[in-house]
Amino acid sequence: MSASMEQPQIELTPWPEAEAELYRAAGYWTGDVLGSILSRGAQAFGDRTAVIAGERSWTYGDLNARADQLASGLNTLGITPGSKVVVQLPNIGEFIEVIFALFRLGAAPIMALPTHRYAEISYFCEFADAVAYIAPAKSGGFDYRDIGKKLKDEGLVRQVIIAGDAGDFVPLDGLYQAPGAAPEIDPSAIALLQLSGGTTGMSKLIPRTHDDYLYSVRASAEICGLSPQTVYLAVLPAAHNFPLSSPGVLGVLYAGGTVVLSESGAPDIAFPLIARHRVTMTAMVPPLALAWMTACDNLKKSGAPPDLSSLQVLQVGGAKFTEEAARRVTPVLGCKLQQVFGMAEGLVNYTRLDDDIDTVVTTQGRPISPADEVRIVDEDDQPVAPGATGLLLTRGPYTIRGYFKAAEHNAKSFTADGFYRTGDVVRLTDAGYLVVEGRAKDQINRGGEKVAADELENHLLAHPLVHDAAVVAMPDPYLGERTCAYVIPQNHAAAPEQRPRPQDLLKFLRERDLAVFKIPDRIEFIDAFPKTRLGKVDKKALRQMIAEKIAPPTVA
Numbered sequence: 001m002s003a004s005m006e007q008p009q010i011e012l013t014p015w016p017e018a019e020a021e022l023y024r025a026a027g028y029w030t031g032d033v034l035g036s037i038l039s040r041g042a043q044a045f046g047d048r049t050a051v052i053a054g055e056r057s058w059t060y061g062d063l064n065a066r067a068d069q070l071a072s073g074l075n076t077l078g079i080t081p082g083s084k085v086v087v088q089l090p091n092i093g094e095f096i097e098v099i100f101a102l103f104r105l106g107a108a109p110i111m112a113l114p115t116h117r118y119a120e121i122s123y124f125c126e127f128a129d130a131v132a133y134i135a136p137a138k139s140g141g142f143d144y145r146d147i148g149k150k151l152k153d154e155g156l157v158r159q160v161i162i163a164g165d166a167g168d169f170v171p172l173d174g175l176y177q178a179p180g181a182a183p184e185i186d187p188s189a190i191a192l193l194q195l196s197g198g199t200t201g202m203s204k205l206i207p208r209t210h211d212d213y214l215y216s217v218r219a220s221a222e223i224c225g226l227s228p229q230t231v232y233l234a235v236l237p238a239a240h241n242f243p244l245s246s247p248g249v250l251g252v253l254y255a256g257g258t259v260v261l262s263e264s265g266a267p268d269i270a271f272p273l274i275a276r277h278r279v280t281m282t283a284m285v286p287p288l289a290l291a292w293m294t295a296c297d298n299l300k301k302s303g304a305p306p307d308l309s310s311l312q313v314l315q316v317g318g319a320k321f322t323e324e325a326a327r328r329v330t331p332v333l334g335c336k337l338q339q340v341f342g343m344a345e346g347l348v349n350y351t352r353l354d355d356d357i358d359t360v361v362t363t364q365g366r367p368i369s370p371a372d373e374v375r376i377v378d379e380d381d382q383p384v385a386p387g388a389t390g391l392l393l394t395r396g397p398y399t400i401r402g403y404f405k406a407a408e409h410n411a412k413s414f415t416a417d418g419f420y421r422t423g424d425v426v427r428l429t430d431a432g433y434l435v436v437e438g439r440a441k442d443q444i445n446r447g448g449e450k451v452a453a454d455e456l457e458n459h460l461l462a463h464p465l466v467h468d469a470a471v472v473a474m475p476d477p478y479l480g481e482r483t484c485a486y487v488i489p490q491n492h493a494a495a496p497e498q499r500p501r502p503q504d505l506l507k508f509l510r511e512r513d514l515a516v517f518k519i520p521d522r523i524e525f526i527d528a529f530p531k532t533r534l535g536k537v538d539k540k541a542l543r544q545m546i547a548e549k550i551a552p553p554t555v556a
């Protein structure tokens with residue numbers, strides 16, 4: 001398609017006016033903006049505790065005032081309505097202050113994850129023309145000022161703002177100033193940019209509007225029964241769509257509850273936080289849920305069971321949770337399980353809190369909204385028979401109609417009538433619940449962390465001794481999947497000692513400053529790839545090869 005070359009790239013593909021009208025008339029889109037969560041919270045719940053992080057806590061009144069002060073300081077640095085700002089903060093109070101300050105200014109945070117490195121962050125800054133990068137000095141043993149320095153050296157952002165010891169950069173601490181006049185914010189404008197798991201190249205940026213995101217947050221809060229009594233423990237990185245909005249941090253603040261931020265989900269950190277703050281709800285990916293159950297079992301056996309008595313709901317999402325593991329949640333942890341199947345592009349499905357146990361452990365839930373449209377189709381976009389497995393397409397009041405500045409990709413990722421091609425392979429039960437059966441996109445889901453095969457292949461191809469590369473998923477009992485890179489060496493006819501070694505390729509990848517979760521778990525050398533009848537690399541065959549190779553020997 002040459003259209004993308006000629007036309008200016010569109011940041012936000014609007015919903016057709018007819019649908020927008022329907023969504024407003026139905027009360028899904030209220031015209032409120034995300035910043036209203038805190039301004040209303042300050043009025044309704046002023047003295048209640050909104051956020052706890054370590055030994056610090058914020059009332060709704062504090063948080064609202066701090067966000068206004070920070071908005072003022074950020075504004076003096078040239079952050080104005082429409083600005084894009086890459087935010088890469090861990091689960092600390094500043095994360096919440098910063099995103100609300102940006103919402104107030106009509107500036108859009110780009111929700112980077114703490115595990116992203118220079119390769120990803122520099123791309124986000126450049127692609128979105130970001131004016132600023134906001135990060136901690138250090139977290140998790142990594143110094144984010146190194147990223148800030150490179151961004152400045154390469155001229156990719158004007159401002160680097162650091163929480164903590166800022167060195168030569170702008171200290172976030174110094175930006176809390178007397179509030180100025182707040183600009184009028186258009187509820188149909190971009191509120192924030194989420195990140196796609198990606199299937200080709202770098203993560204796509206996902207423009208979410210105030211109208212659509214606030215609806216998903218409000219409706220999620222209701223489905224999950226949130227109230228001022230809710231105490232939510234955030235253990236996943238809060239920037240991620242799941243802990244941010246399903247119903248997550250924003251849903252809990254909307255409902256007047258308390259968010260407890262933790263930089264770690266490890267049982268030895270999280271269990272004491274649950275007991276201390278009487279946490280009622282948390283959200284996690286399947287591997288962490290497995291780790292919690294194992295830890296809980298072990299502590300019970302050792303005679304020192306953790307006090308999880310306040311915990312009512314454990315949400316699990318981000319990757320498929322096996323039925324066997326799902327069945328253990330209530331007996332082991334003593335709380336309800338809620339499965340969540342969502343995507344940063346929009347559609348989120350929940351099992352409901354009053355669903356029977358079989359529905360909860362065997363399905364991934366049903367959509368939030370009566371206005372969510374779900375289609376299950378074959379390769380030719382034709383509907384499959386009721387109950388049959390097929391590709392999931394969706395559109396609705398909080399599912400995007402296009403990625404940020406990606407005309408060419410949008411033409412492939414959306415149907416002509418605006419359905420998003422999720423790339424997930426699902427079936428629909430008679431009761432209208434979705435069961436995830438697999439994936440048609442070229443992606444590895446490493447326990448909820450999505451790796452685009454093609455992005456990693458391109459990094460491998462940059463190595464002078466790599467002739468070709470094909471990245472596939474291999475089964476893993478803990479993460480569900482891990483990443484295996486099949487590599488044809490440049491001199492594959494040469495003696496083994498002249499070939500690159502796995503450790504050389506891994507070192508090479510690490511030096512390219514990629515997010516750590518993208519580094520392959522295994523590298524396999526091969527002389528040629530199996531091919532499909534059409535001559536494409538047969539990834540199914542490669543997946544099978546590696547699965548057989550690593551399978552434990554079966555006893556006859």
Ligand SMILES: O=C(O)c1cccc(O)c1O
Nearest residue numbers: 241242317318342343344
């Ligand atoms: O992206 C996801 O995996 C996801 C999972 C659960 C809920 C969500 O909102 C998500 O975006």
